[in-house]
Amino acid sequence: MSVSTAAADQTVCRDISGALPVLGRDVTVxxxxxxxxTYAALDYAASAPxxxxxxxxxxxxxxYYGSVHRGAGYLSQLxxxxxxxxxxxxxxxxxxxxADQVVFTRSTTDSLNLLARALPADCQVFVFxxxxxxxxxxxxxxxxxxxxxxxxxxxxxxxxxxxxxxxDPYGPALVCVTGASNxxxxxxxxxxxxxxxxxxxxxxxxDAAQLAPHHPVSxxxxxxxxxxxxxxxxxxxxxxxxxxxxxxxxVAAEPYLAGxxxxxxxxxxxxGGVAVEWHETAARHxxxxxxxxxxxxxxxxxxxxxxxxxxxxxxxxxxLISKVREGLAEVPEVRILSLFGDDAPRVGVISFVVDGWxxxxxxxxxxxxxxxxxxxxxxxxxxxxxxLLGSDPQTQGECGAPEAAPxxxxxxxxxxxxGAGTPDEHVExxxxxxxxxxxxxxxxxxxxxxxxxxxxx
Numbered sequence: 001m002s003v004s005t006a007a008a009d010q011t012v013c014r015d016i017s018g019a020l021p022v023l024g025r026d027v028t029v030x031x032x033x034x035x036x037x038t039y040a041a042l043d044y045a046a047s048a049p050x051x052x053x054x055x056x057x058x059x060x061x062x063x064y065y066g067s068v069h070r071g072a073g074y075l076s077q078l079x080x081x082x083x084x085x086x087x088x089x090x091x092x093x094x095x096x097x098x099a100d101q102v103v104f105t106r107s108t109t110d111s112l113n114l115l116a117r118a119l120p121a122d123c124q125v126f127v128f129x130x131x132x133x134x135x136x137x138x139x140x141x142x143x144x145x146x147x148x149x150x151x152x153x154x155x156x157x158x159x160x161x162x163x164x165x166x167x168d169p170y171g172p173a174l175v176c177v178t179g180a181s182n183x184x185x186x187x188x189x190x191x192x193x194x195x196x197x198x199x200x201x202x203x204x205x206x207d208a209a210q211l212a213p214h215h216p217v218s219x220x221x222x223x224x225x226x227x228x229x230x231x232x233x234x235x236x237x238x239x240x241x242x243x244x245x246x247x248x249x250x251v252a253a254e255p256y257l258a259g260x261x262x263x264x265x266x267x268x269x270x271x272g273g274v275a276v277e278w279h280e281t282a283a284r285h286x287x288x289x290x291x292x293x294x295x296x297x298x299x300x301x302x303x304x305x306x307x308x309x310x311x312x313x314x315x316x317x318x319x320l321i322s323k324v325r326e327g328l329a330e331v332p333e334v335r336i337l338s339l340f341g342d343d344a345p346r347v348g349v350i351s352f353v354v355d356g357w358x359x360x361x362x363x364x365x366x367x368x369x370x371x372x373x374x375x376x377x378x379x380x381x382x383x384x385x386x387x388l389l390g391s392d393p394q395t396q397g398e399c400g401a402p403e404a405a406p407x408x409x410x411x412x413x414x415x416x417x418x419g420a421g422t423p424d425e426h427v428e429x430x431x432x433x434x435x436x437x438x439x440x441x442x443x444x445x446x447x448x449x450x451x452x453x454x455x456x457x
Protein backbone atom coordinates (compact mmCIF):
# COMPACT_ATOMS: atom_id res chain seq x y z
CA MET A 1 0.00 0.00 0.00
CA SER A 2 1.55 3.34 -0.97
CA VAL A 3 0.79 7.00 -1.57
CA SER A 4 0.29 7.28 -5.34
CA THR A 5 2.10 10.54 -6.06
CA ALA A 6 5.06 11.68 -8.07
CA ALA A 7 6.71 12.88 -4.84
CA ALA A 8 7.22 9.32 -3.67
CA ASP A 9 9.57 8.68 -6.60
CA GLN A 10 11.48 11.95 -6.61
CA THR A 11 15.24 11.98 -6.22
CA VAL A 12 17.43 14.42 -4.35
CA CYS A 13 18.70 17.30 -6.46
CA ARG A 14 20.93 20.26 -5.71
CA ASP A 15 20.98 23.87 -6.81
CA ILE A 16 23.93 25.27 -8.75
CA SER A 17 25.85 25.96 -5.52
CA GLY A 18 25.61 22.31 -4.47
CA ALA A 19 23.14 23.05 -1.66
CA LEU A 20 20.05 20.89 -1.21
CA PRO A 21 16.80 22.78 -1.94
CA VAL A 22 15.12 23.93 1.28
CA LEU A 23 11.97 25.89 2.04
CA GLY A 24 12.51 29.63 2.35
CA ARG A 25 15.55 29.78 0.10
CA ASP A 26 13.94 32.56 -1.98
CA VAL A 27 12.33 34.52 0.86
CA THR A 28 13.22 38.21 0.89
CA VAL A 29 13.29 40.40 3.99
CA UNK A 30 13.34 44.20 4.40
CA UNK A 31 16.47 46.04 5.55
CA UNK A 32 16.30 49.03 7.89
CA UNK A 33 18.63 50.86 5.51
CA UNK A 34 16.15 50.39 2.66
CA UNK A 35 15.35 47.76 0.10
CA UNK A 36 15.12 43.99 0.45
CA UNK A 37 17.53 41.07 0.32
CA THR A 38 17.24 37.29 0.16
CA TYR A 39 17.23 36.01 3.73
CA ALA A 40 20.39 34.20 4.81
CA ALA A 41 19.27 31.57 7.31
CA LEU A 42 22.38 30.85 9.37
CA ASP A 43 20.73 29.47 12.50
CA TYR A 44 20.57 25.80 11.51
CA ALA A 45 21.71 24.68 14.97
CA ALA A 46 18.42 25.97 16.40
CA SER A 47 16.18 24.76 13.58
CA ALA A 48 17.20 23.84 10.06
CA PRO A 49 14.82 24.75 7.23
CA UNK A 50 12.77 21.86 5.94
CA UNK A 51 14.07 20.19 2.81
CA UNK A 52 11.85 20.82 -0.20
CA UNK A 53 11.85 17.05 -0.72
CA UNK A 54 10.44 16.52 2.78
CA UNK A 55 7.77 19.16 2.33
CA UNK A 56 6.70 17.69 -1.00
CA UNK A 57 6.46 14.20 0.49
CA UNK A 58 4.31 15.46 3.36
CA UNK A 59 2.07 17.44 0.98
CA UNK A 60 1.64 14.35 -1.19
CA UNK A 61 0.55 12.28 1.80
CA UNK A 62 -1.76 14.91 3.35
CA UNK A 63 -4.90 13.97 1.30
CA TYR A 64 -4.48 10.37 2.50
CA TYR A 65 -4.26 11.34 6.18
CA GLY A 66 -6.08 8.93 8.49
CA SER A 67 -6.08 7.43 11.97
CA VAL A 68 -3.22 5.10 12.88
CA HIS A 69 -3.18 1.48 14.12
CA ARG A 70 -6.84 0.82 14.88
CA GLY A 71 -8.79 1.89 11.81
CA ALA A 72 -10.19 -0.63 9.32
CA GLY A 73 -10.57 1.89 6.50
CA TYR A 74 -8.18 2.23 3.59
CA LEU A 75 -6.73 5.57 4.72
CA SER A 76 -6.19 4.31 8.25
CA GLN A 77 -4.36 1.27 6.97
CA LEU A 78 -2.31 3.45 4.61
CA UNK A 79 -1.37 5.83 7.45
CA UNK A 80 -0.47 2.90 9.69
CA UNK A 81 1.80 1.45 7.01
CA UNK A 82 3.39 4.86 6.51
CA UNK A 83 3.98 5.28 10.25
CA UNK A 84 5.54 1.85 10.76
CA UNK A 85 7.59 2.09 7.57
CA UNK A 86 8.93 5.40 8.90
CA UNK A 87 10.09 3.53 12.01
CA UNK A 88 11.97 1.03 9.85
CA UNK A 89 13.51 3.82 7.77
CA UNK A 90 14.83 5.54 10.89
CA UNK A 91 16.24 2.25 12.18
CA UNK A 92 18.09 1.80 8.89
CA UNK A 93 19.32 5.40 8.94
CA UNK A 94 20.78 4.86 12.41
CA UNK A 95 22.08 1.35 11.64
CA UNK A 96 20.24 0.00 14.68
CA UNK A 97 20.63 -3.50 16.07
CA UNK A 98 17.92 -6.01 15.22
CA ALA A 99 16.39 -5.92 18.71
CA ASP A 100 16.50 -2.13 19.13
CA GLN A 101 13.32 -0.09 19.46
CA VAL A 102 12.62 3.18 17.64
CA VAL A 103 10.25 5.38 19.65
CA PHE A 104 8.80 8.51 18.08
CA THR A 105 8.75 11.50 20.42
CA ARG A 106 8.32 15.26 20.15
CA SER A 107 12.02 16.24 20.19
CA THR A 108 15.48 15.39 21.53
CA THR A 109 14.42 16.92 24.84
CA ASP A 110 11.36 14.69 24.96
CA SER A 111 13.43 11.62 24.02
CA LEU A 112 15.93 12.15 26.82
CA ASN A 113 13.20 12.86 29.35
CA LEU A 114 11.56 9.60 28.29
CA LEU A 115 14.82 7.73 28.89
CA ALA A 116 15.22 9.49 32.23
CA ARG A 117 11.81 8.11 33.25
CA ALA A 118 12.97 4.63 32.26
CA LEU A 119 16.14 4.53 34.36
CA PRO A 120 16.38 1.57 36.74
CA ALA A 121 16.32 2.24 40.46
CA ASP A 122 19.51 3.74 41.92
CA CYS A 123 20.91 4.48 38.46
CA GLN A 124 23.78 6.95 38.46
CA VAL A 125 24.06 9.36 35.54
CA PHE A 126 27.32 10.89 34.30
CA VAL A 127 27.10 13.99 32.14
CA PHE A 128 29.60 16.67 31.16
CA UNK A 129 28.83 20.30 31.97
CA UNK A 130 29.28 20.94 28.25
CA UNK A 131 25.91 19.41 27.34
CA UNK A 132 22.88 21.21 25.94
CA UNK A 133 20.21 21.59 28.59
CA UNK A 134 18.17 18.90 26.82
CA UNK A 135 20.78 16.33 27.86
CA UNK A 136 21.98 18.06 31.03
CA UNK A 137 18.71 18.54 32.91
CA UNK A 138 16.37 15.51 32.49
CA UNK A 139 18.17 13.41 35.11
CA UNK A 140 17.05 15.33 38.20
CA UNK A 141 15.48 12.25 39.82
CA UNK A 142 18.69 10.22 39.48
CA UNK A 143 22.08 10.50 41.16
CA UNK A 144 23.90 12.84 38.79
CA UNK A 145 27.63 13.39 38.51
CA UNK A 146 28.41 16.49 36.45
CA UNK A 147 31.88 16.33 34.90
CA UNK A 148 34.10 19.34 34.18
CA UNK A 149 34.55 20.53 30.61
CA UNK A 150 37.48 18.69 29.00
CA UNK A 151 39.99 20.53 26.84
CA UNK A 152 40.87 17.62 24.57
CA UNK A 153 39.00 14.54 23.37
CA UNK A 154 41.48 12.37 25.24
CA UNK A 155 40.83 14.31 28.44
CA UNK A 156 37.10 13.70 27.98
CA UNK A 157 37.67 9.95 27.91
CA UNK A 158 40.07 10.02 30.86
CA UNK A 159 37.69 12.17 32.92
CA UNK A 160 34.85 9.74 32.31
CA UNK A 161 37.00 6.70 33.07
CA UNK A 162 38.05 8.15 36.45
CA UNK A 163 34.49 9.05 37.36
CA UNK A 164 33.11 5.63 36.45
CA UNK A 165 35.92 3.78 38.22
CA UNK A 166 35.23 5.69 41.41
CA UNK A 167 31.49 5.33 41.56
CA ASP A 168 30.04 3.87 44.72
CA PRO A 169 27.98 1.81 45.06
CA TYR A 170 28.60 -0.12 41.87
CA GLY A 171 25.22 -0.40 40.18
CA PRO A 172 23.39 0.69 37.02
CA ALA A 173 24.92 3.73 35.37
CA LEU A 174 24.26 5.84 32.30
CA VAL A 175 26.56 8.22 30.45
CA CYS A 176 24.96 10.99 28.41
CA VAL A 177 27.11 12.72 25.81
CA THR A 178 26.67 14.94 22.78
CA GLY A 179 27.91 13.90 19.36
CA ALA A 180 28.60 17.46 18.20
CA SER A 181 28.49 20.54 20.39
CA ASN A 182 25.65 22.97 19.74
CA UNK A 183 28.02 25.78 20.80
CA UNK A 184 31.38 25.00 19.20
CA UNK A 185 30.38 22.44 16.58
CA UNK A 186 33.23 20.19 17.73
CA UNK A 187 32.84 16.44 17.37
CA UNK A 188 33.12 14.41 20.55
CA UNK A 189 34.93 11.04 20.79
CA UNK A 190 31.71 9.06 21.03
CA UNK A 191 33.14 5.67 20.15
CA UNK A 192 35.91 6.00 22.77
CA UNK A 193 33.48 7.27 25.41
CA UNK A 194 31.16 4.33 24.68
CA UNK A 195 34.06 1.91 25.10
CA UNK A 196 34.96 3.52 28.44
CA UNK A 197 31.35 3.37 29.61
CA UNK A 198 30.93 -0.30 28.71
CA UNK A 199 34.30 -1.23 30.24
CA UNK A 200 32.96 0.05 33.56
CA UNK A 201 29.54 -1.55 33.30
CA UNK A 202 27.69 1.61 32.25
CA UNK A 203 25.44 2.35 29.31
CA UNK A 204 25.58 5.42 27.08
CA UNK A 205 23.04 7.59 25.30
CA UNK A 206 24.10 9.82 22.41
CA ASP A 207 22.51 13.21 21.94
CA ALA A 208 22.76 13.33 18.15
CA ALA A 209 20.67 16.47 17.64
CA GLN A 210 23.62 18.34 16.13
CA LEU A 211 25.41 15.28 14.72
CA ALA A 212 22.74 13.45 12.70
CA PRO A 213 22.07 16.32 10.25
CA HIS A 214 25.77 16.56 9.37
CA HIS A 215 27.35 13.10 9.70
CA PRO A 216 26.19 9.49 9.44
CA VAL A 217 25.27 8.02 12.84
CA SER A 218 25.68 4.26 13.27
CA UNK A 219 24.45 2.81 16.54
CA UNK A 220 26.49 -0.33 15.88
CA UNK A 221 29.70 1.35 14.79
CA UNK A 222 29.67 3.85 17.67
CA UNK A 223 28.46 1.08 20.01
CA UNK A 224 26.05 3.35 21.86
CA UNK A 225 23.02 2.06 23.70
CA UNK A 226 20.59 4.82 22.66
CA UNK A 227 20.45 7.71 20.22
CA UNK A 228 18.20 10.75 20.47
CA UNK A 229 17.63 13.44 17.85
CA UNK A 230 15.04 15.94 16.59
CA UNK A 231 13.30 16.30 13.26
CA UNK A 232 13.52 20.09 13.23
CA UNK A 233 17.32 19.95 13.11
CA UNK A 234 17.24 17.18 10.48
CA UNK A 235 15.47 19.29 7.83
CA UNK A 236 12.00 18.09 8.87
CA UNK A 237 9.20 20.26 10.32
CA UNK A 238 8.73 20.90 14.03
CA UNK A 239 7.19 18.51 16.51
CA UNK A 240 8.91 15.17 15.95
CA UNK A 241 11.86 13.34 17.48
CA UNK A 242 13.36 9.91 17.98
CA UNK A 243 14.72 7.77 20.79
CA UNK A 244 16.27 4.60 19.39
CA UNK A 245 18.14 1.84 21.18
CA UNK A 246 17.99 -1.02 23.61
CA UNK A 247 14.54 -2.21 24.59
CA UNK A 248 15.05 -3.69 28.07
CA UNK A 249 15.01 -0.50 30.17
CA UNK A 250 12.14 0.87 28.08
CA VAL A 251 10.06 -2.29 28.44
CA ALA A 252 10.71 -2.49 32.19
CA ALA A 253 9.63 1.12 32.78
CA GLU A 254 6.12 2.40 33.29
CA PRO A 255 4.79 4.04 30.10
CA TYR A 256 5.96 7.59 29.55
CA LEU A 257 2.30 8.55 29.08
CA ALA A 258 -0.68 6.47 30.16
CA GLY A 259 -3.41 6.10 27.58
CA UNK A 260 -4.66 4.50 24.42
CA UNK A 261 -2.03 2.97 22.21
CA UNK A 262 0.31 2.21 25.11
CA UNK A 263 -2.16 -0.24 26.61
CA UNK A 264 -2.52 -3.76 25.25
CA UNK A 265 -5.40 -4.91 27.44
CA UNK A 266 -7.52 -3.03 30.00
CA UNK A 267 -10.13 -4.55 32.34
CA UNK A 268 -12.03 -3.76 35.51
CA UNK A 269 -10.84 -5.29 38.77
CA UNK A 270 -13.17 -6.68 41.40
CA UNK A 271 -12.12 -3.90 43.78
CA GLY A 272 -13.42 -1.32 41.31
CA GLY A 273 -10.05 -0.33 39.93
CA VAL A 274 -8.55 -0.81 36.47
CA ALA A 275 -6.04 -3.48 35.48
CA VAL A 276 -3.73 -2.64 32.59
CA GLU A 277 -1.37 -4.75 30.51
CA TRP A 278 1.02 -2.46 28.65
CA HIS A 279 2.62 -3.08 25.27
CA GLU A 280 6.25 -4.20 25.23
CA THR A 281 6.94 -2.65 21.83
CA ALA A 282 7.75 1.01 21.11
CA ALA A 283 3.99 1.66 21.38
CA ARG A 284 4.42 1.40 25.17
CA HIS A 285 5.79 4.96 25.16
CA UNK A 286 3.69 6.37 22.31
CA UNK A 287 0.29 6.78 23.97
CA UNK A 288 -2.33 8.83 22.17
CA UNK A 289 -2.76 9.48 18.46
CA UNK A 290 0.74 9.47 17.01
CA UNK A 291 2.24 12.30 14.97
CA UNK A 292 2.24 10.33 11.74
CA UNK A 293 3.15 13.36 9.63
CA UNK A 294 6.07 14.11 11.96
CA UNK A 295 7.30 10.54 11.76
CA UNK A 296 6.90 10.49 7.98
CA UNK A 297 8.79 13.78 7.64
CA UNK A 298 11.72 12.43 9.67
CA UNK A 299 11.80 9.30 7.51
CA UNK A 300 11.71 11.44 4.37
CA UNK A 301 14.65 13.53 5.64
CA UNK A 302 16.59 10.37 6.48
CA UNK A 303 16.07 9.09 2.94
CA UNK A 304 16.97 12.43 1.36
CA UNK A 305 20.24 12.76 3.28
CA UNK A 306 21.17 9.15 2.58
CA UNK A 307 20.48 9.55 -1.14
CA UNK A 308 22.43 12.83 -1.28
CA UNK A 309 25.41 10.99 0.24
CA UNK A 310 27.02 12.03 3.49
CA UNK A 311 30.50 11.99 1.92
CA UNK A 312 29.40 14.71 -0.46
CA UNK A 313 27.47 16.62 2.20
CA UNK A 314 30.36 16.55 4.66
CA UNK A 315 32.89 17.66 2.04
CA UNK A 316 30.77 20.62 1.03
CA UNK A 317 30.10 21.59 4.63
CA UNK A 318 33.82 21.51 5.42
CA UNK A 319 34.28 23.92 2.52
CA LEU A 320 31.76 26.30 4.13
CA ILE A 321 33.34 25.88 7.56
CA SER A 322 36.73 26.83 6.16
CA LYS A 323 35.26 29.91 4.49
CA VAL A 324 33.71 31.14 7.72
CA ARG A 325 36.63 30.36 10.01
CA GLU A 326 39.20 31.83 7.65
CA GLY A 327 37.07 34.92 7.16
CA LEU A 328 36.59 35.45 10.89
CA ALA A 329 40.30 34.86 11.52
CA GLU A 330 41.04 37.93 9.40
CA VAL A 331 39.14 40.13 11.88
CA PRO A 332 41.35 40.57 15.00
CA GLU A 333 38.40 41.69 17.13
CA VAL A 334 36.67 38.31 16.68
CA ARG A 335 37.38 35.40 19.03
CA ILE A 336 36.03 31.98 18.06
CA LEU A 337 35.03 29.80 21.01
CA SER A 338 36.50 26.30 21.21
CA LEU A 339 37.09 23.50 23.68
CA PHE A 340 39.39 21.27 21.65
CA GLY A 341 41.29 23.82 19.53
CA ASP A 342 41.42 24.95 15.92
CA ASP A 343 42.28 21.53 14.49
CA ALA A 344 39.35 19.70 16.08
CA PRO A 345 36.89 18.13 13.60
CA ARG A 346 33.58 19.96 13.66
CA VAL A 347 30.22 20.48 12.02
CA GLY A 348 28.86 23.78 10.72
CA VAL A 349 28.33 25.43 14.12
CA ILE A 350 30.63 28.30 15.12
CA SER A 351 30.25 30.60 18.13
CA PHE A 352 32.26 33.75 18.68
CA VAL A 353 32.44 37.08 20.49
CA VAL A 354 33.46 40.47 19.11
CA ASP A 355 35.54 42.89 21.15
CA GLY A 356 33.66 46.11 21.86
CA TRP A 357 30.28 44.68 20.90
CA UNK A 358 27.32 43.47 22.87
CA UNK A 359 26.43 40.16 21.22
CA UNK A 360 22.73 40.97 20.98
CA UNK A 361 23.57 44.27 19.30
CA UNK A 362 25.82 42.54 16.78
CA UNK A 363 23.23 39.89 15.93
CA UNK A 364 20.52 42.55 15.58
CA UNK A 365 22.67 44.52 13.16
CA UNK A 366 23.39 41.40 11.07
CA UNK A 367 19.66 40.85 10.75
CA UNK A 368 18.42 44.41 10.27
CA UNK A 369 21.18 45.67 7.98
CA UNK A 370 22.23 42.53 6.08
CA UNK A 371 19.27 40.13 6.21
CA UNK A 372 21.31 37.49 8.07
CA UNK A 373 19.74 35.36 10.79
CA UNK A 374 22.09 34.09 13.51
CA UNK A 375 21.65 33.28 17.19
CA UNK A 376 22.96 35.17 20.21
CA UNK A 377 22.86 34.25 23.88
CA UNK A 378 23.89 31.20 25.85
CA UNK A 379 22.34 28.66 23.45
CA UNK A 380 20.68 26.62 26.24
CA UNK A 381 24.16 25.47 27.27
CA UNK A 382 24.83 27.95 30.06
CA UNK A 383 27.69 26.20 31.92
CA UNK A 384 29.60 25.56 28.69
CA UNK A 385 29.30 29.11 27.34
CA UNK A 386 30.26 30.55 30.72
CA UNK A 387 33.34 28.31 30.76
CA LEU A 388 34.31 29.29 27.23
CA LEU A 389 33.91 32.98 28.04
CA GLY A 390 36.08 32.64 31.13
CA SER A 391 33.34 33.36 33.66
CA ASP A 392 31.97 31.24 36.47
CA PRO A 393 30.08 28.32 34.86
CA GLN A 394 27.66 28.44 37.80
CA THR A 395 26.64 32.04 37.01
CA GLN A 396 22.96 32.27 36.18
CA GLY A 397 21.87 33.52 32.77
CA GLU A 398 19.05 33.43 30.29
CA CYS A 399 18.76 31.42 27.08
CA GLY A 400 18.09 34.57 25.11
CA ALA A 401 19.99 37.82 24.98
CA PRO A 402 21.06 39.54 28.22
CA GLU A 403 19.69 42.85 29.41
CA ALA A 404 22.87 44.72 28.49
CA ALA A 405 22.27 47.66 26.16
CA PRO A 406 24.03 48.10 22.81
CA UNK A 407 27.71 48.80 23.39
CA UNK A 408 27.71 47.28 26.88
CA UNK A 409 29.65 44.09 27.54
CA UNK A 410 27.52 40.95 27.82
CA UNK A 411 28.35 37.45 28.96
CA UNK A 412 26.94 35.75 25.91
CA UNK A 413 28.05 34.93 22.38
CA UNK A 414 27.00 34.89 18.73
CA UNK A 415 26.45 31.63 16.85
CA UNK A 416 26.45 31.09 13.11
CA UNK A 417 25.36 27.67 11.87
CA UNK A 418 24.67 26.14 8.48
CA GLY A 419 24.27 22.85 6.64
CA ALA A 420 23.12 21.04 3.55
CA GLY A 421 20.80 23.83 2.38
CA THR A 422 23.23 26.73 2.77
CA PRO A 423 24.45 28.38 -0.45
CA ASP A 424 27.97 29.84 -0.59
CA GLU A 425 26.57 33.35 -0.94
CA HIS A 426 25.06 33.23 2.54
CA VAL A 427 28.34 32.55 4.31
CA GLU A 428 30.18 34.99 2.05
CA UNK A 429 27.67 37.72 2.93
CA UNK A 430 28.02 36.84 6.60
CA UNK A 431 31.83 37.15 6.59
CA UNK A 432 31.64 40.44 4.68
CA UNK A 433 29.02 41.77 7.12
CA UNK A 434 31.14 40.88 10.17
CA UNK A 435 34.12 42.69 8.66
CA UNK A 436 32.06 45.78 7.83
CA UNK A 437 30.36 45.98 11.22
CA UNK A 438 33.67 45.72 13.06
CA UNK A 439 35.52 48.23 10.88
CA UNK A 440 32.72 50.69 10.07
CA UNK A 441 30.19 50.18 12.85
CA UNK A 442 26.44 49.79 12.59
CA UNK A 443 24.58 52.06 10.18
CA UNK A 444 21.51 52.20 12.38
CA UNK A 445 20.65 53.01 15.98
CA UNK A 446 19.48 50.20 18.27
CA UNK A 447 17.73 49.97 21.62
CA UNK A 448 16.89 47.27 24.13
CA UNK A 449 13.25 46.15 24.21
CA UNK A 450 12.08 43.33 26.48
CA UNK A 451 15.62 41.97 26.75
CA UNK A 452 16.25 42.05 22.99
CA UNK A 453 18.28 44.49 20.95
CA UNK A 454 16.11 45.90 18.16
CA UNK A 455 16.42 48.70 15.59
CA UNK A 456 15.22 52.03 16.95
CA UNK A 457 12.27 53.41 14.99
